[in-house]
Amino acid sequence: MSKYILEMNQISKHFSGVKALSDVNFKVEKGEIHCLIGENGAGKSTLMKVLSGVHPYGTYEGDIVFEGAVQQFNKISDSVKAGIGIIYQELALFPDLSVYENIFAGNEVKRGGIIDWNQTIVQAKKMLEKVKLDVNPDTLIKDLGVGKQQLVEIAKALSKDVKLLILDEPTAALNEDDSENLLELLGELKRQGITCIMISHKLKEVISIADKATVLRDGQTICTLDAAKGEIQESIIIKNMVGREIDDIYPKREKKKAGEKILELSNWSCYDPQLGRQVIKDVNLHVKKGEIVGLAGLMGSGRTELALSIFGNAKSYKLHGDLVLNGTSTTLKHTSDAIKAGIAYVTEDRKGDGLFLIQDIKSNISAANLKGISRKGVINDNEEIKIAENYKNSLTIKASSLEQMTGNLSGGNQQKVSLGKWLFVGPKLLILDEPTRGIDVGAKFEIYTVMNKLIEAGMSIVMISSELGEVLGMSDRVYVMAQGEIKGEMKVEEANQEKIMQLATQ
CATH class of the missing domain: 3.40.50.300 (P-loop containing nucleotide triphosphate hydrolases)
Known part of the structure; x- marks a missing residue:
């Protein structure tokens, strides 16, 4: 036998x-x-x-x-x-x-x-x-x-x-x-x-x-x-x-001195009426121009809730505290307010919340910024194709054409489409929630490379990740969350997996 x-x-x-x-x-x-x-x-x-x-x-x-x-x-x-x-x-x-x-x-x-x-x-x-x-x-x-x-x-x-x-x-x-x-x-x-x-x-x-x-x-x-x-x-x-050796999964980036603060939260708290409890408690956090800030923590620690509260309070939390953008105290009542203020959020659930799987690539890339390709309420089809082709090439989206159904793409290419969609709104602060979940090592390397290029161009990134290697490999500074609170902040040079896990389990 x-x-x-x-x-x-x-x-x-x-x-x-x-x-x-x-x-x-x-x-x-x-x-x-x-x-x-x-x-x-x-x-x-x-x-x-x-x-x-x-x-x-x-x-x-x-x-x-x-x-x-x-x-x-x-x-x-x-x-x-x-x-x-x-x-x-x-x-x-x-x-x-x-x-x-x-x-x-x-x-x-x-x-x-x-x-x-x-x-x-x-x-x-x-x-x-x-x-x-x-x-x-x-x-x-x-x-x-x-x-x-x-x-x-x-x-x-x-x-x-x-x-x-x-x-x-x-x-x-x-x-x-x-x-x-x-x-x-x-x-x-x-x-x-x-x-x-x-x-x-x-x-x-x-x-x-x-x-x-x-x-x-x-x-x-x-x-x-x-x-x-x-x-x-x-x-x-x-x-x-x-088919090739990747000596370092996390591509090197020349670390430059970060610029001025573009986002600052002071005593930031969020109450969820549906759950009937606080999901974010007295968070103090800042992000500077040209840096990647890692947000680490276990599932349920409040990382995504914090991101959603910044991105126009998409879940209608009751908010307390101060949100300062570019030196000015700001209230963002809707996701459209956040987009206008230069904030974009790439969700962890690309299939459920991030993409229209039954639509093609170009329709997904233009979805968050239709005004950018429209005149008097009419979409300029040629401009939409031009923009989508640009992101397809720059993000190395592997597809037969721009008309390919997004749901038929691999997970890594879907993630790139989701990223292209939000880059098209021209953000100054990009929030990436689990940016490489469920994608392979080659696609991860490509996403990391794009992140480094964005930082070098002056953008700022908040990266939520459950992979501690990713947090340590890509971040300039790390905040650790547990039970809706910030338990610690470290420069990446001072951080290691043991320190992060110790704070995340408090």
């Missing part, structure tokens, strides 16, 4: 004449954790969609061999029946249903054709124990944090007797504690004999957990690295992912 639970042989897949996968070979041994890595657009998600039946048999070339037999999955339920479970980055749960209803949705426990709810709850408890999630099965999904929702998704897969579990960027939206818990769970599932495939851009996670790692680039298999042979190292992974 073969040692491989999965063999994907010579897999090719086309979309409208464009080759997304070209003769990909991918083999996974039973009981291992196998990471699938590569830049955005490398073909990782497409390959997993072929495997799971999203792209049915007949729409691709090549063979899928699972447990020694060639498979012809015509729909997702076919792969599920075979013992393959896939969990996407965007969780597929019903927020207004309970935990136990979600675990057995579409796979209900029945007796005599009728759902046995008591037995469903009993079985749900068993699944929750397997994933080490201590919650009441009656709890509604919307009342759980993202980390616990991720565990419910895994419990749901386990309830279907999964043999091969696929996780697509499972820790992208999780804090460090939840990420660590999830990785420990994958190790436990491995000990139980369950094979896992994990797609991840977080190389430290890959290095810590992978038995093997397969690299895809431009829709082709580049190599499979073996941890037992010492091959799963950051430098080796990066070289194979991008």
